[in-house]
Amino acid sequence: MKKTIIIPARYNSSRFKGKPLALISGKPMIQVVYEKACSCGLDAVIVATDDKRIYDTVKAFGGSVYMTSAHHPTGTDRLAEIATKLKFNDDDIIINLQGDEPLVAVDNVHQVVANIEKMGEIAMATLCEPMVDLDEIANPNHVKVVFDEQQRALYFSRSPIPCLNTNASKTAAATHYYRHIGLYAYRSFFVKKYPTLSKSMLEEAEQLEQLRALCHGYAIHVDVAMSRNGPGVDTPEALAKVIQLMKEY
Secondary structure (H helix, E strand, O other): OOEEEEEEEOOOOOOOOOHHHOEEOOEEHHHHHHHHHHOOOOOEEEEEEOOHHHHHHHHHOOOOEEEOOOOOOOHHHHHHHHHHHOOOOOOOEEEEOOOOOOOOOHHHHHHHHHHHHHOOOOOEEEEEEEEOOHHHHHOOOOOEEEEOOOOEEEEEEOOOOOOOOOOOOHHHHHOOEEEEEEEEEEEHHHHHHHHHOOOOHHHHHHOOOHHHHHHOOOOEEEEEOOOOOOOOOOOHHHHHHHHHHHHHO
8 A cells, every 4th residue: 555645736826826936945835845745754755736837846856746737626636637647556545735835744644644544444534623713713714624423524614613602602612613734645546536526516615625525425534633733825924924933943
């Protein structure tokens, strides 16, 4: 069973064009993320991109990179092209690490891999962390998740879930909120199957691709992360924050 980290990287991000090539301590961000992925010690790390500038940058620092179609609607579709092109076995594990997560915790990568390994019937595994700040809970950019007693996702939403009872203490209720961390481990068979699944109304409404899996009956294992991830880079302002945080490490 091979374990491969694939880093999908687009140039034309709507909020921060060209962000994979933005510099962090003199290195393009895609290189910082790639090197962090390599430090996890898994079998392989691959960048999947639709942009020649990113491709050339990864080649220049000696990374493994493949060009993919420019028409993939989601990062999972991009992973599916790689899994099919490289003929991954169905039980191989693919880790989707976003190219804008230079502060991803290595412990969390190992955790999500271990979780999907021990849950043999699960197609996907992911992580979350508790939320207590009411402004963050209300922020649609922070995706919330609820899960059952077997740690299987019930729903993901940009809205606060569960809904606050009007008679409940907001402080107490906030302890029941979990922010989804966008780090996934998949069985290869599911990655290759994903592009053939129709979009659901819920996926369209929330703009969350993981809802496609739930709506088609695939279970997603959810665990509380062992370590706290640093913030991702969605905007130039977020990049400045990440650069400052990395100086403090």
